[in-house]
Amino acid sequence: MSAHPQQSTTTPKCSSRFILLVLAVFSIALLSACLGSTPLSPAVILQALTASPELDDVLRQIILEFRLPRILTAALAGAALATAGLMMQTIFRNPLADPFVLGINSGASLGVAIVILLLAPIGINLTESLSFSGQTLIVIASSAGAAATLMVTLSVSRKVDVMSLLIVGLMLSYAIGAVVSILMFFSMSERLQSFMNWSFGTYGNVTWSHMLVFAPSILVGLSITLLFMKPLDAMLLGEHYAESVGTRTKQVRFFTLLSASILAGTVTGFCGPIGFLGIAAPHLSRYLFHTSNHRILIPATILVGALLSLSADLVARGPGLNISLPLNAITALIGAPVIIIALIKQRNMKRLFG
C-alpha cells in the first residue's frame, strides 16, 4: 500500500496491471463502437473495418465516419489531458494542478467567445469569405487563444520561479475570464446558448480531416514528455534538489510546460474545455501503481486517461436514451469520486509531493 516511490519499478505485478489496463481500454473502446444511436454487434464492426460489401451503407458510415473518429478522439484527448495534468502536478509539486492552471483553458474560451459572441452577430460574411464556417472557425479560434496564453506563460516561466508562475497563470485566467464575462454580458441569449454549448465539450466534432491535425499534435506532445521521464522524478523532489543532481531545471520546466500546453490546447481547441480528466487520471494512476516514478506513471496515466475519457464519452452519449448529455458534466461526475477515493485510500499524498 505505502510502497516507497523508488521500489516498484518493473515488478511482475506492475506489468500485469498494465496488461489489465490495456485490455480495459480496448474493451471499453469496443463497447463504444457497439453502442450509440443503434446497437451494433461486434461482428458488424468487424465487417465495417474489413470493408465487407454485405454491410448496409448507413451502418458502415456510422461506424467509420462517426464512431471510429469519436473513439480515437476520446482516447487521444483523455491521454493528452491526463498527461498534461501529470506534468503540471509534478512541475508545480501541487496535487491540485490540472492542465488548465496556466490559463490555457481561459485563453481558448476567450478565442471562442470572440468568435461566437462578437464576430458571429456581425455576420456570416466573415466565415463565408474565408471559406470555412462554424466548427472550423471555433477550432482555430480556441487553439489561437490557447496558444496566445501559452506564449505569455512560457515567456514568464523563464524569468520567475515555479510558484510565481502558478500565480501568474491563475491571474491570467482571472483576467481573461473577466473579459469573457464582459463579452457574455453584452450578448444575446441565443449567442450565450451557443457559447455554453461549446463549454459543455464533445468528442463528436473531430472528423477524419480534423484528425490529420489533431492526432499528430497530440503524439508530438506525448513524445516530448517521454523524453523527460527521469528529470521529472528529480523535479518532484524540488527544483533545488533537481539542480543539485545535475538537472537543467529551466530547460525541463520549459519543455514540459510546452508539451502540456500543446496537449491541453489541442484538446480544448477541438473538443472544448474538458474538465477533471487532467486531475483524476494522474491520481488514479498513482493509486493503482503506488509510485511516483514517471517511467511508470506516464504510460499509466496515458492509459488511465484514455480509459476514463472513453467511459465518460460512453455515458454522455446516453446509450439506450434518445438524447445526449453534456460531456463535461459526465467527466466531473466520474472524475470527482475517483479523486476522492484515490485520496482517501492513499494517505501518503504528502510524501509523493515531497
Added chain:
Amino acid sequence: MLPATIKDSIFHALAVLLLCSLLPHLQAADAVEFDYAQNVQIETFATHRLITVINVSRTSDDRFAYALVPKGQSIPDLPANTMIIRTPVERVVVMATTFIGYIDALAQLESLIGVATPDFINNQTIQQRIRSGQIQTVQAGPGLDIEHLLLLDPDLILTSSSSDPQLDGHPQLVRSGLPVVLSASYMEQHPLARAEWLKFVAAFFHVDAQAEQIFNEITERYQKLAARASVVTEKPTVFCGTPYAGTWHVPGGQSYVAKTLDDAGANYLWSKDDSRGGIPLDFERVFFTAAHAHFWINLDSYKSLDSLFETDHRFNHFRAAQTGHVYNNSKQFKSNGGNAIWERGIVHPDEVLADLIKIFHPELAKDHRFIYYEQLQ
C-alpha cells in the same frame, strides 16, 4: 405587513370574482376569441380589458395578468400582481424581433421607439429609423440598461421569457416599474396559433377589428393550402437543422415546425416524438435516422452546400445533400439584418406553408415564387 397585503389581495380577488360573475352577459359583445392560441386569453370588462398569459417558457407555470385601461379613465380596483397598461399605446419598445412582424402587420410601426436587438432586425423601415435615431437601441438579456429604458418613457415593453433565469430580463423590468408585458407566442404549437397572437398585440393599440380581419384571411389561405397538400399520396421524408458545437437540436414532434411540415404534405422524421421544444441529439443519431431522408431544410446560417461540406464533410453522406434537396429559409437573411421569416413569417404562416409545399410538391405550387426559402447550391 404581510398579512395586510394578503388580506388586501383576498379582498381584491373577491371583488373581481363578484364583478366577473356579474359581467359575462355584458362582455360577450367584444370578447376576443382565440381559435388556435392556447396561452392567452382576453376578457373585456366595463372599465378595462384583462389579458391573461400562461406558459411563458418551458419551465414556467405562472399566470401573468395585464389590465388594459383606456387612457383618461380612472384605474379600477384590480387584483394584486396585475400589470396596468394604459391604451392605446403610443410609445412601444420590443425586446425581441418576433414582435416586429405583428406590429408591422397592424400598421403600427410609428409607435415603435426602442428595439433591443438591432442586428437581428430585417425590417428596412426600422433599420432606417434606427440609423436616423427615431428608434433607440436598448440592451437585452443580462446587460439590460434599465435607466435608458426609464428615460425612454415607453408605455409598453413587449418581451418574452427565457427558461434560463440568468438570461431572463423580465423580472428586472417588472421590479423597475416599467410597463412590461410577456408574450408566450413562441410556446404555441400550431403555426396559426403563433399568428393569432396578432389579436393580443392589437388589443394594446385598439385595433382589434383589423387583427381579426387579417388573421381570418391568413387562416383561410393557410387552410386552403393545407387542404391542397393533404391530398398527396406520397409524403417525402424531411429533417431539419444543423448541429452546433456538437449538439443537433431537432424540433420536437409537437412543435409548430412539425405541424407546418405535416400541413405541407411532408413526413417529418421526428413527428412521433412528443416534445414541444427542441430535442438535443448527437450527429450520429440524426444521421442514423435521416441518412435516407428526401429533404433537408432549415440549415441555420448556411448559404451554400460548399460551406456546409467545408464545416463537416459527413454532411455529404446524407442522401438529401447528394441529390441536392437542401433548402434553407435564408432567402431574406441579411448578414447583420436578421431574417424576415422570424418577423413577417411568424404572422404569415400561410406564406411559409406555400414555400414548403413548393419544396415538397412543386407540382402543386407552380405559380408560387419562394418568399423565405431557397435551394442551396
